[in-house]
Amino acid sequence: MSKRAYNFNAGPAAVPLEVLQRAQAEFVDYHGTGMSIMEMSHRGAVYEEVHNEAQSRLLGLFGNPEGYKVLFLQGGASTQFAMLPMNLLTEGKSAGYVKTGSWANKAIAEAKLIGDTFVAASSEEDQYKSVPDLSNLQLPENTAYLHVTSNETIEGTQFSSFPDTGSVPLVVDMSSDILSRSFNLKDFGLIYAGAQKNLGPSGVTVVIAREELIQNSPKHIPTVLRYDTHTKNNSLYNTPPSFSIYMVNQVLKWIEEQGSLEGIEAKNREKAKLLYHTIDNSGGFYRGFANPDSRSIMNVTFRLQSEELEKQFVKASEQEGFVGLKGHRSVGGLRASIYNAVSYDHIKALVDFMGEFQKKNG
Structure with a gap:
């Protein structure tokens, strides 16, 4: 495969x-x-x-x-x-x-x-x-x-x-x-x-x-x-x-x-925690859209300093095999949808990419 x-x-x-x-x-x-x-x-x-x-x-x-x-x-x-x-x-x-x-x-x-x-x-x-x-x-x-x-x-x-x-x-x-x-x-x-x-x-x-x-x-x-x-x-x-x-x-x-709903929930919260931690500890390079107390564990929305930089992020991510990180056309920005089937390893790969992108563009 x-x-x-x-x-x-x-x-x-x-x-x-x-x-x-x-x-x-x-x-x-x-x-x-x-x-x-x-x-x-x-x-x-x-x-x-x-x-x-x-x-x-x-x-x-x-x-x-x-x-x-x-x-x-x-x-x-x-x-x-x-x-x-x-x-x-x-x-x-x-x-x-x-x-x-x-x-x-x-x-x-x-x-x-x-x-x-x-x-x-x-x-x-x-x-x-x-x-x-x-x-x-x-x-x-x-x-x-x-x-x-x-x-x-x-x-x-x-x-x-x-x-x-x-x-x-x-x-x-x-x-x-x-x-x-x-x-x-x-x-x-x-x-x-x-x-x-x-x-x-x-x-x-x-x-x-x-x-x-x-x-x-x-x-x-x-x-x-x-x-x-x-x-x-x-x-x-x-x-x-x-x-x-x-x-x-x-x-x-x-x-x-996966352990029914209790098992799935534990995995979903672990995935979301990792991604939000990366956003919140980027020194402002990545900025979460939703207020922390209302954040979704399914759809993580975030922004960069400019639309041009967001376009660069999407293009670079696609070259590395990431799909679907462009925000909805009605609001722009960036979005990672991390539903049940998205593994922790894929979240880890994403945060590693985000770190590298920040090093090159921060």
Whole structure:
């Protein structure tokens, strides 16, 4: 095998090498069927076993709490921005949103097209360099749900904890940090996440929800956009992204092998600590974007003294085999996305490169 890249892409992102190798071994002939998993009918017993196993394995990582359902949908988190209020923002209700950056803003914009919304908290005045304190939120009685974006990939901020919303369902977009750390699923009404960062390849979106929230969708919305359609049909109402779901199942197996969520979290914090230490101890050559108390352990955003120097950094890094270190086009700067599949050794290689670059350009 040729040398693999140091992959710091924000998404689609790195997939564990062990998972890729297992998928490669089964790609042409899955378990003696003479077919690839992507060639099979989604109505067949072989594929349904994979489908159901992935659902069960995902809930198992959270301790199998009662009353929760896993859906495999399509359209990415961007479709959930609309599907969520279509299903839960009913007449007479208002949806609360926490405004923390680029992805939260997209979710708010879609919800406003559907029904009444309000901003429950915001870090806009801080240029989205932090996440707001949600410990003392006062939500109106008619609040349909409170929506939080747990991790902003573009700004590099992340909530370290989540509010107790009482009887109001807490809904969280976890696209960029799902399964990166431990949490109690019972604290949430609904979680959704595109798979292409920590769960597998692009093509499938995971929704984990309390069953009562997704059992009775409004009758006036299109059938394929109703949560209850997919709940009643075990996410097999239409042809699912079967190969992507197979890959999710393989990634979930790999997470179990890493010590489940506790083991993954310990590794992620160790990786982030090393990278942030390098930034903070560079004498100002590298400058972190997010406030220290709101820093993401998934997306590390930083700047140099000038855009020209940042361009030099990106060019030099690419020559050394590093991929994806250019910041998002909307904000510029630099960003290292260090999702579950990015190894500590790759972080070490990055900080060594950063040290050499500083020596040459500092």
